[in-house]
Amino acid sequence: MADPIIVFDKVNKWYGDDFHVLRDIDLQVPPGERIVICGPSGSGKSTLIRCINRLEEHQQGRIVVDGIELADDVKAIEQVRKQVGMVFQQFNLFPHLTVLDNLTLSPMWVGKMPKKDAEERAMEQLKRVRIAEQANKFPLQLSGGQQQRVAIARALCLKPKIMLFDEPTSALDPEMIKEVLDVIVELAGQGITMLCVTHEMGFAKAVANRVIFMDQGQIVEENNPHDFFDHPKSERTRDFLSKILGH
Amino acid sequence: MAAVFTPIPARPAPVRTSGVAAWLRSNLFANNASTVATLLILAAALWVVPPLANWAIVHAVLRPDADACQAARGIGACWGVIAEKWRFIIFGRYPFESQWRPEVATILLLGLLVVSCIRSFWKPWLAVIWVAVVPVFFLLMGGGYLGLDKVPTDLWGGLPLTVMLATFGIAFAFPLAVLVALGRRSNLPAIRSLCIVYVELIRGVPLISVLFMASFLFPLFLPVGKSPDVLIRVLVGITLFAGAYLAEIVRGGLQAIPAGQVEAARTLGMSYWQTQRKIVLPQALALVVPGIMNSFIAIFKDTSLVTIVSLYELTGALSLALNSDANWRPFKIEGYLFIVLVYFIFCFAMSRYSLWIERRLGASRQR
Numbered sequence: 001m002a003d004p005i006i007v008f009d010k011v012n013k014w015y016g017d018d019f020h021v022l023r024d025i026d027l028q029v030p031p032g033e034r035i036v037i038c039g040p041s042g043s044g045k046s047t048l049i050r051c052i053n054r055l056e057e058h059q060q061g062r063i064v065v066d067g068i069e070l071a072d073d074v075k076a077i078e079q080v081r082k083q084v085g086m087v088f089q090q091f092n093l094f095p096h097l098t099v100l101d102n103l104t105l106s107p108m109w110v111g112k113m114p115k116k117d118a119e120e121r122a123m124e125q126l127k128r129v130r131i132a133e134q135a136n137k138f139p140l141q142l143s144g145g146q147q148q149r150v151a152i153a154r155a156l157c158l159k160p161k162i163m164l165f166d167e168p169t170s171a172l173d174p175e176m177i178k179e180v181l182d183v184i185v186e187l188a189g190q191g192i193t194m195l196c197v198t199h200e201m202g203f204a205k206a207v208a209n210r211v212i213f214m215d216q217g218q219i220v221e222e223n224n225p226h227d228f229f230d231h232p233k234s235e236r237t238r239d240f241l242s243k244i245l246g247h
Numbered sequence: 248m249a250a251v252f253t254p255i256p257a258r259p260a261p262v263r264t265s266g267v268a269a270w271l272r273s274n275l276f277a278n279n280a281s282t283v284a285t286l287l288i289l290a291a292a293l294w295v296v297p298p299l300a301n302w303a304i305v306h307a308v309l310r311p312d313a314d315a316c317q318a319a320r321g322i323g324a325c326w327g328v329i330a331e332k333w334r335f336i337i338f339g340r341y342p343f344e345s346q347w348r349p350e351v352a353t354i355l356l357l358g359l360l361v362v363s364c365i366r367s368f369w370k371p372w373l374a375v376i377w378v379a380v381v382p383v384f385f386l387l388m389g390g391g392y393l394g395l396d397k398v399p400t401d402l403w404g405g406l407p408l409t410v411m412l413a414t415f416g417i418a419f420a421f422p423l424a425v426l427v428a429l430g431r432r433s434n435l436p437a438i439r440s441l442c443i444v445y446v447e448l449i450r451g452v453p454l455i456s457v458l459f460m461a462s463f464l465f466p467l468f469l470p471v472g473k474s475p476d477v478l479i480r481v482l483v484g485i486t487l488f489a490g491a492y493l494a495e496i497v498r499g500g501l502q503a504i505p506a507g508q509v510e511a512a513r514t515l516g517m518s519y520w521q522t523q524r525k526i527v528l529p530q531a532l533a534l535v536v537p538g539i540m541n542s543f544i545a546i547f548k549d550t551s552l553v554t555i556v557s558l559y560e561l562t563g564a565l566s567l568a569l570n571s572d573a574n575w576r577p578f579k580i581e582g583y584l585f586i587v588l589v590y591f592i593f594c595f596a597m598s599r600y601s602l603w604i605e606r607r608l609g610a611s612r613q614r
Contacts, residue, residue, distance in 0.1 A: 055510050081516040092511035096529050105525060106515035158515065
């Protein structure tokens with residue numbers, strides 16, 4: 001196994017004084033692995049992936065991303081963030097900028113790329129998510145599915161080694177979920193390391209190398225998708241799966 | 248048999264009835280309450296407008312003739328007072344034979360302000376022009392070089408002073424306000440406390456007392472002759488005062504920006520200042536344009552308070568012009584109406600500009 005690109009070593013995190021949201025998390029992700037994280041709400045799955053680019057700070061343990069340990073060093077954090085793209089449930093596109101400007105912003109201001117090159121790269125990514133013809137519209141003029149695809153393209157403009165997806169389809173109308181998942185599936189085939197919080201179990205079966213089930217801040221069970229769904233080991237996992245697959 | 252889905256083609260909305268009668272009926276006489284309101288307003292207008300028109304137009308005296316004005320007192324307006332005193336009202340105590348200097352200086356400054364308001368001129372060279380025009384403005388006003396007589400700042404007055412105080416007050420207060428608003432949301436307790444103390448302290452005192460302090464109290468703490476010019480002290484006072492109010496308006500806008508925007512910027516590797524400049528402030532300021540413009544208009548009018556520290560801007564210059572001349576003293580109302588018009592032109596222009604900005608910024612929010 002290659003050196004892991006993400007390492008969680010006994011990570012603990014609390015919100016305030018009494019909400020222990022992550023408990024003794026140990027996780028190693030080799031480059032190129034695709035992980036789906038599921039679990040009930042409040043189980044800490046979003047917090048877990050938000051720790052990887054330090055949108056959340058952990059209080060105990062170590063997190064190492066691409067060889068850089070996450071601590072208070074701002075420069076190191078900015079370095080890590082250039083390697084980690086993130087897609088949010090609520091898209092979080094910048095509504096005052098056109099789609100194209102949303103994509104060129106970071107390459108131009110963080111990557112110091114000339115405008116022309118940044119636009120070229122942006123158009124390349126927009127084509128990749130099949131939305132190039134909307135480049136000059138504003139985000140709110142697009143449908144939810146289109147907005148989320150733009151958000152994916154924006155994250156890809158940094159050429160990240162790691163992509164984090166935080167419930168990317170949960171805010172979408174049912175008819176639009178597929179177009180977004182299709183784009184992510186396509187990315188999955190291209191060797192990028194992916195961590196995806198989702199309850200789309202069909203998607204998990206199709207793309208994940210590993211499925212992680214979390215509850216109450218702990219990793220309860222992890223396995224390849226085949227065994228995870230067909231032979232869940234713990235009672236808690238079986239109970240969860242029966243609830244989300246039972247209808 | 249499966250049901251076949253046949254889409255109904257979109258049809259235009261029914262045509263609304265138009266024409267004068269239809270408009271009157273639906274807008275002025277739609278129901279009893281509306282009819283009563285319309286008639287009441289009409290009656291009030293009939294009661295107020297004709298006497299006012301009689302006074303302001305029909306029986307008005309336009310010539311700068313004090314005797315004719317005296318004869319028409321109580322019957323007609325004496326617009327002659329403006330014909331007689333306009334230079335004093337507009338330029339204050341500035342030496343009469345040099346009044347072309349504040350005139351040119353003010354036109355330059357106003358012209359630059361207008362240009363600065365137009366989108367297609369927002370280029371780097373605009374900043375260069377500002378850097379060039381501001382010294383020219385003060386050179387023309389103050390003199391002392393290039394063969395221009397020196398005019399001390401306590402003789403500056405009238406509209407040039409009003410425009411200058413408002414322009415520079417706003418130009419300095421706005422960036423200050425943005426920094427203070429960001430500071431109040433800072434993670435650093437020292438910066439946050441400093442900004443809170445500043446805002447609460449300034450908001451807790453009237454502008455008049457700030458001006459008094461700037462003008463009379465501040466020099467007491469400095470060696471004689473070492474304190475900066477009274478105009479600069481007053482300008483600093485206005486800036487600090489307006490900055491506190493503007494900061495709270497800007498903070499209101501900052502609070503309306505969802506945390507997800509900052510998170511998205513952070514995941515893209517943007518630094519704090521890049522995030523504020525490119526993501527947060529453009530959206531936050533767009534939300535509070537009406538409040539900001541409200542404050543700008545207030546600053547413009549608040550400059551009239553500098554009269555109490557013996558700087559005679561537009562309002563002060565009017566009092567000075569009429570009080571010093573017993574023949575024209577009775578016609579203050581006409582004088583005040585004149586400066587009301589001047590203030591109104593400026594404030595109305597600002598207000599329309601703010602609406603235009605709002606419409607432009609609204610473009611990205613429309614579906």
